[in-house]
Amino acid sequence: DSGVTQTPKHLITATGQRVTLRCSPRSGDLSVYWYQQSLDQGLQFLIQYYNGEERAKGNILERFSAQQFPDLHSELNLSSLELGDSALYFCATGPGQGATGELFFGEGSRLTVL
Amino acid sequence: SQQGEEDPQALSIQEGENATMNCSYKTSINNLQWYRQNSGRGLVHLILIRSNEREKHSGRLRVTLDTSKKSSSLLITASRAADTASYFCATDTYSTFIFGSGTRLSVKP
Numbered sequence: 263d264s265g266v267t268q269t270p271k272h273l274i275t276a277t278g279q280r281v282t283l284r285c286s287p288r289s290g291d292l293s294v295y296w297y298q299q300s301l302d303q304g305l306q307f308l309i310q311y312y313n314g315e316e317r318a319k320g321n322i323l324e325r326f327s328a329q330q331f332p333d334l335h336s337e338l339n340l341s342s343l344e345l346g347d348s349a350l351y352f353c354a355t356g357p358g359q360g361a362t363g364e365l366f367f368g369e370g371s372r373l374t375v376l
Numbered sequence: 377s378q379q380g381e382e383d384p385q386a387l388s389i390q391e392g393e394n395a396t397m398n399c400s401y402k403t404s405i406n407n408l409q410w411y412r413q414n415s416g417r418g419l420v421h422l423i424l425i426r427s428n429e430r431e432k433h434s435g436r437l438r439v440t441l442d443t444s445k446k447s448s449s450l451l452i453t454a455s456r457a458a459d460t461a462s463y464f465c466a467t468d469t470y471s472t473f474i475f476g477s478g479t480r481l482s483v484k485p
Contacts, residue, residue: 295473304464304477305419318419318472352418354473363467364409365473367418 265289268353268368276376280341285353287334289314293317293358294336295365299350309345311336312358343375382476384467390484392428395452397479399465400445406468408441409446413462413478423461457485 265288275281287294292313307320309337311330322328325343330336340347350372354365383398406481407426409428411419425441425448432439438451438476452459460483 263387264420266418297475305475307474310472320472320474350416354419364421364424365411365419367411368422369418370416372416 264355264366266291266349266355266366266368268351268371269360270371271369272372274374274376277343277345279343279375280339281343281373283338283340283351283353283373285336285338285355285368287336287355288366289308291355291357291366293356294330294334295354295356296322296336296338297352299352299370300359301349305352308338317372340373343373345375348373348375356367378476381425382463382479384479385477386480386482388482388484389455389462391457393455393457393483395455395459395481395483397450397463397481399450399476401448401465401467401474401476403467403469406445406470408439408466409466409473410437410448410450411464411466412473413464415461420466452481455481455483457483459483 264358267286296308308322310318410422
């Protein structure tokens with residue numbers, strides 16, 4: 263158990279809808295990273311937060327947004343969903359401001375868009 | 377775009393054999409890490425090698441780093457069926473972590 267909790271584990275929705283994925287970090291971790299993994303592919307970096315502030319942005323679509331709350335949990339919002347958004351979405355957390363040490367991954371949220 | 381590219385994409389070996397996978401990256405790094413992913417599960421950290429290190433060992437794992445060639449390799453010795461998984465390199469780019477495309481390792485008993 264990594265100590266990182268992601269909910270929901272599975273989500274099935276229709277095109278055009280909006281969903282919110284939630285991540286609770288390990289105790290003490292201030293950094294949250296979001297990654298997207300399409301079927302049998304690598305991990306695409308989406309966005310990183312540190313202590314409530316956005317720190318780095320990757321290939322995140324304009325239809326997607328995220329935030330980190332004062333209690334350090336993070337949410338990834340996906341809107342106007344398309345079939346191609348079907349993927350595993352991972353949250354990873356770490357203690358540092360920049361990229362330091364190792365990342366601890368949640369078990370992911372599997373999104374299916376029909 | 378992906379920072380790391382891994383080679384081979386897939387590798388199938390017999391139990392007891394060694395498995396070697398390679399990772400190439402594009403920019404300067406602070407360190408490079410290897411992670412393991414069992415099918416559909418979260419990634420688990422295996423080993424970290426800093427940019428000023430050339431080789432590191434952890435149990436049956438051996439990692440090398442050549443910053444002049446911007447490449448790293450992961451060697452798993454005496455493989456076991458339980459080593460079957462996908463393996464990813466991740467580069468710490470001083471601002472975030474970028475993952476490679478992964479190598480799918482299958483170890484047959």
